[in-house]
Amino acid sequence: MTDRSVLVVLFDGVQSLDVTGPVEVFTGAGKVTGGRGGYPLRTAALGTAPVRTTSGLTLVPDATLAEAPTPHTLLVPGGQGTRRPDPALIAWLRENGPRAERLVSVCTGALLLAEAGLLDGRRATTHWAVCGHFARTYPRVEVDPDPVYVRDGHIATSAGVTAGIDLALALVEEDHGRDIALTVARHLVVFLRRPGNQAQFSTQLAAQTAHREPLREVQQWVTEHPDGDLSVEALAGRARLSPRHFARAFQAETGTTPGRYVDGVRLEHARRLLEDTADGVEEVSRASGYGTPEAMRRAFLKALGAGPAEYRRRFRTAAPHAKPSVPGS
Structure with a gap:
């Protein structure tokens, strides 16, 4: 036909x-x-x-x-x-x-x-x-x-x-x-596609949105700066709260800890770069806040059961028409 x-x-x-x-x-x-x-x-x-x-x-x-x-x-x-x-x-x-x-x-x-x-x-x-x-x-x-x-x-x-x-x-x-x-x-004005095996919830959707504006701003900042200093102390400073108060308030209002939220954002960011760009593993690890390829590999193995290189290979095998996009194309 x-x-x-x-x-x-x-x-x-x-x-x-x-x-x-x-x-x-x-x-x-x-x-x-x-x-x-x-x-x-x-x-x-x-x-x-x-x-x-x-x-x-x-x-x-x-x-x-x-x-x-x-x-x-x-x-x-x-x-x-x-x-x-x-x-x-x-x-x-x-x-x-x-x-x-x-x-x-x-x-x-x-x-x-x-x-x-x-x-x-x-x-x-x-x-x-x-x-x-x-x-x-x-x-x-x-x-x-x-x-x-x-x-x-x-x-x-x-x-x-x-x-x-x-x-x-x-x-x-x-x-x-x-x-x-x-x-x-x-x-x-949408992403080419989320792969079929991507979870329905992104990290931002899976977590609740905080009620208080300073905490909401922290959530947004984490999403936009996965390669930044996302320690509890640094995030608490942005929210103008003590680290202990911030950690308690963040979990109470979002349903997850700051550390888990940061882990999810970084993993999601790294996955997207591996799926949609030709960036190397080392470059992706830095851009996603892992610092080193080994740190990113451990995070991928724990969450997905496959290292970054294997994850990219499986993604492209599952999507045979996919090929890395060229920045600026």
């Missing part, structure tokens, strides 16, 4: 960004390739009436599901409407989902695929907040609550909301290579 047509399923209670995020990525790819690598895109619902999204916006489907031709990529978004799905929608997915060359869900759209029996015996993910419910309700699905997205054969499921953009970019990269996907990402 020359054209990788995309059909987006609409229903009342759909999450608008689950729809528009991937649509912008696929549309952008068509523009970047001058139409040669386009994704003819249509939306469809059970009926022709506009559907109301969870945010109150209304979307008008291009066609009914009954009249829509089988697409190359069938995309099923999530939203509150997945809680009590229309049986007719589930029946349509059960019949037509297997016909698509690629079956993709965003956020809780995975629940619709599971309800239709399309994820039985497969590994899948969804928004972290409903992974427990997902696993209990559909025991035949291997639910992985951690990744941003999961590929299992021709089926891809993604985590919450913006993860749909990550997955769409990964599909564009798979179809057209890293340069096209990178151009689309730059136009959307």
Whole structure:
């Protein structure tokens, strides 16, 4: 199939960004390739009436599901409407989902695929907040609550909301290579992609945001200066607190200790440099605040079970189209 047509399923209670995020990525790819690598895109619902999204916006489907031709990529978004799905929608997915060359869900759209029996015996993910419910309700699905997205054969499921953009970019990269996907990402002002095996929570999201402004400022400073002096004494000085008071207040308000927070930020920063740049291990270790390659190697082995060089190798093996970006390119 020359054209990788995309059909987006609409229903009342759909999450608008689950729809528009991937649509912008696929549309952008068509523009970047001058139409040669386009994704003819249509939306469809059970009926022709506009559907109301969870945010109150209304979307008008291009066609009914009954009249829509089988697409190359069938995309099923999530939203509150997945809680009590229309049986007719589930029946349509059960019949037509297997016909698509690629079956993709965003956020809780995975629940619709599971309800239709399309994820039985497969590994899948969804928004972290409903992974427990997902696993209990559909025991035949291997639910992985951690990744941003999961590929299992021709089926891809993604985590919450913006993860749909990550997955769409990964599909564009798979179809057209890293340069096209990178151009689309730059136009959307997002990272090229978070790798599918990256945790849904970044360090900053996993930790709570502190209530007090001085502590919030410290959190932001740590994120922006992983190579700085991030000792408890130095951070306490920035918050204008004694080290003991700072450590107690930080843990009480963020749910983690200053040391663990710093460790997470540095690890995340180092991972991103290894994934997205050609910087050597020694350069990455300095930029991420480890000081020496050996210190970074110990941190990687403890957290990830692999040293930095092995982590980079595995990442590139898992993402065969990926190649180091060149600074300034």
